[in-house]
Amino acid sequence: MASPSSSLALISTSTLISQGAEAKVYKAHLSAAPSDPPVLLKHRFRKGYRHPTLDASLTRGRVAGEARALLKCLRAGVNVPGIRMVDAAEGVLAIDWITGNSVRKLLPGGADEDEDTGEDEDESEADAADALQEYDISVDVLMQLIGQEIAKMHLADVIHGDLTTSNMMLRHPASFTSRHPTLRTELVLIDFGLSYHSNLVEDKAVDLYVLERAFSSTHPDSEPLFASVLKAYEQRLGKEWAAIGRRLDEVRLRGRKRSMVG
Amino acid sequence: MPGRVRKDPLRKPDRPYLALGLEGSANKFGAGVIKHFEDGSTAVLSNIRHTYITPPGEGFQPRDTALHHREWALKVINDCLTKADVSMHDLDCICYTKGPGMGAPLQSVALVARTLSLLFNKPLVGVNHCVGHIEMGREITGAQNPVVLYVSGGNTQVIAYSRQCYRIFGETLDIAIGNCLDRFARVINLSNDPAPGYNIEQEAKKGKRLLALPYTTKGMDVSFSGILTSVEAYTFDKRFRANGQPQNSNDEDIITPADLCFSLQETIYAMLVEITERAMAHIGSKEVLIVGGVGSNERLQEMMGIMAQERGGKVFATDERFCIDNGIMIAQAGLLSFRMGFETPLSESTCTQRFRTDEVHVAWRA
Numbered sequence A: 001m002a003s004p005s006s007s008l009a010l011i012s013t014s015t016l017i018s019q020g021a022e023a024k025v026y027k028a029h030l031s032a033a034p035s036d037p038p039v040l041l042k043h044r045f046r047k048g049y050r051h052p053t054l055d056a057s058l059t060r061g062r063v064a065g066e067a068r069a070l071l072k073c074l075r076a077g078v079n080v081p082g083i084r085m086v087d088a089a090e091g092v093l094a095i096d097w098i099t100g101n102s103v104r105k106l107l108p109g110g111a112d113e114d115e116d117t118g119e120d121e122d123e124s125e126a127d128a129a130d131a132l133q134e135y136d137i138s139v140d141v142l143m144q145l146i147g148q149e150i151a152k153m154h155l156a157d158v159i160h161g162d163l164t165t166s167n168m169m170l171r172h173p174a175s176f177t178s179r180h181p182t183l184r185t186e187l188v189l190i191d192f193g194l195s196y197h198s199n200l201v202e203d204k205a206v207d208l209y210v211l212e213r214a215f216s217s218t219h220p221d222s223e224p225l226f227a228s229v230l231k232a233y234e235q236r237l238g239k240e241w242a243a244i245g246r247r248l249d250e251v252r253l254r255g256r257k258r259s260m261v262g
Numbered sequence B: 001m002p003g004r005v006r007k008d009p010l011r012k013p014d015r016p017y018l019a020l021g022l023e024g025s026a027n028k029f030g031a032g033v034i035k036h037f038e039d040g041s042t043a044v045l046s047n048i049r050h051t052y053i054t055p056p057g058e059g060f061q062p063r064d065t066a067l068h069h070r071e072w073a074l075k076v077i078n079d080c081l082t083k084a085d086v087s088m089h090d091l092d093c094i095c096y097t098k099g100p101g102m103g104a105p106l107q108s109v110a111l112v113a114r115t116l117s118l119l120f121n122k123p124l125v126g127v128n129h130c131v132g133h134i135e136m137g138r139e140i141t142g143a144q145n146p147v148v149l150y151v152s153g154g155n156t157q158v159i160a161y162s163r164q165c166y167r168i169f170g171e172t173l174d175i176a177i178g179n180c181l182d183r184f185a186r187v188i189n190l191s192n193d194p195a196p197g198y199n200i201e202q203e204a205k206k207g208k209r210l211l212a213l214p215y216t217t218k219g220m221d222v223s224f225s226g227i228l229t230s231v232e233a234y235t236f237d238k239r240f241r242a243n244g245q246p247q248n249s250n251d252e253d254i255i256t257p258a259d260l261c262f263s264l265q266e267t268i269y270a271m272l273v274e275i276t277e278r279a280m281a282h283i284g285s286k287e288v289l290i291v292g293g294v295g296s297n298e299r300l301q302e303m304m305g306i307m308a309q310e311r312g313g314k315v316f317a318t319d320e321r322f323c324i325d326n327g328i329m330i331a332q333a334g335l336l337s338f339r340m341g342f343e344t345p346l347s348e349s350t351c352t353q354r355f356r357t358d359e360v361h362v363a364w365r366a
Helices: A002-011 A052-076 A121-134 A137-157 A201-218 A221-257 B062-084 B102-121 B127-140 B177-185 B198-206 B224-235 B255-284 B298-310 B327-339
Strands: A015-019 A023-026 A039-045 A083-086 A092-096 A100-102 A168-172 A186-190 B019-024 B030-037 B040-053 B093-099 B124-128 B147-151 B156-161 B164-170 B287-291 B313-318
Touching: A002 A023, A002 A039, A002 A092, A052 A083, A052 A137, A052 B255, A137 A168, A137 A186, A137 A221, A137 B224, A168 B127, A186 A201, A201 A221, A221 B287, B019 B062, B019 B102, B019 B127, B019 B327, B030 B062, B040 B062, B040 B327, B062 B102, B093 B102, B093 B127, B093 B327, B102 B124, B124 B127, B124 B287, B124 B327, B127 B147, B127 B156, B127 B164, B127 B287, B127 B313, B127 B327, B147 B255, B156 B255, B177 B198, B177 B224, B198 B255, B198 B298, B224 B255, B255 B298, B287 B298, B298 B313
Parallel strands: B019 B093, B093 B124, B147 B287, B287 B313
Antiparallel strands: A015 A023, A023 A039, A039 A092, A083 A092, A100 A168, A168 A186, B019 B030, B030 B040, B147 B156, B156 B164
């Protein structure tokens, strides 16, 4: 584990890429050697509004939890970025840099996430199709990959907690050598910030339901897409599917009828 | 569709409009008169409220609350009209809370509204309570398109506007935040006057020790029932001193009611600010509007302010006149939909305990 000052020093030499609700994301190099691949630094910075004691214990717990979930996935053979550095006290996590695109941008409707793109829908759909060609993969195969990775993760009893198409990436063929005979890319699950360990049918079903909602709100007319994700998931999961599938049906009803009365 | 600006569907009125709003979904009965002018501006002519206050250690029961509303309705409405200097005949419509809320109090107020509507031959407009809070907050603060944190005794929601609907991004999975505070105030026997939450806030200022409580955010949702159980459990701890005083000079490791109030506030408000920040990041908004009774809490406003500042944004909050349930907000939301041609026929002038914010068609916004 690096000392606090050194991980903060590292951040000061890195490039800020984005700021989410919880963390700032940087691109950094762990050593000065030119052959050293870049890493992604996720810094859960101090929240001024939170009591310092509460803030420190939450940050520590979340960084450690995220690292733990990633490790568990790596051991189970789920495609996730490898861990390069953990500094729980400072709230810094470094993981492998992945060159590629998020699935959200590769599917119709997902490209116009940034406001004021000025494009109309037909154009962005054409863009999405072009982008998929670059990865040499059909939408159907992509959906299968998603289903398989989630199934592998659930078999390892890891619940992602925030499954969306933004939290899945495809490795770009130009910077990735696939060992698969026909596939030139690989699907990687990212952002385990809300993940936890559970073997409950309920948690797995809710995880799938979150993804279903994300699909329908980001990608118009995506019902057949999500159906093929579920099909691949079902195949990979085997006999455990029956219970999860049944629970997923129940969770869907619950979501719609949730009452607002306290 | 981003980048496309739709035209404002609400046209400026051809003459001044007047509406009376009646609210009574919980333990407050409120009446208010609002006026919309031809130039699009708005004036609050009067805003009167009477609160049903129960003794310490007791909550308000639906039956007794309904009785309170029936007893006070006419007096409050009369005061409200006198203060506004308008007569019932001048009104364009009578707006009442259709839901959500407690059944019996809602019914009492709906009955008053129906009776007035028949007596003076005025159209009725049923209003969603939550939309009332949001519209009044927007009117008072001038916030254009904020992320709304709606926190009260019966509701906890993070809301953002999208395509003529107030979409709920996150909400409580069990009890509302105000319910959690009220029930804890009962546990440590705090007064319900003027409000349990207010007394917890004052008590928390004396607290020093932050005790560990569960921190239960789940994505953009939150849960409070476990926190309530945990904070209650501290009152059975052998270090707990109900009077807040050490027993002797060596009695240092103690937990006081003030410490519990402090810890409870710090934990649950941090959770609310966190989910609000997540919603802001998600939709890319820089404005936050806090509405609902708990929104008058100064510590919550302060924490939200720090968060917004860190993001380069701004917080809009109102004071207790408009935060806490009131009649004027019902008049405002009701008059907006009335000007869009919406009316509730007498045969449909019901009320309902379950009425989600996202069920309302927000016709008056682009």
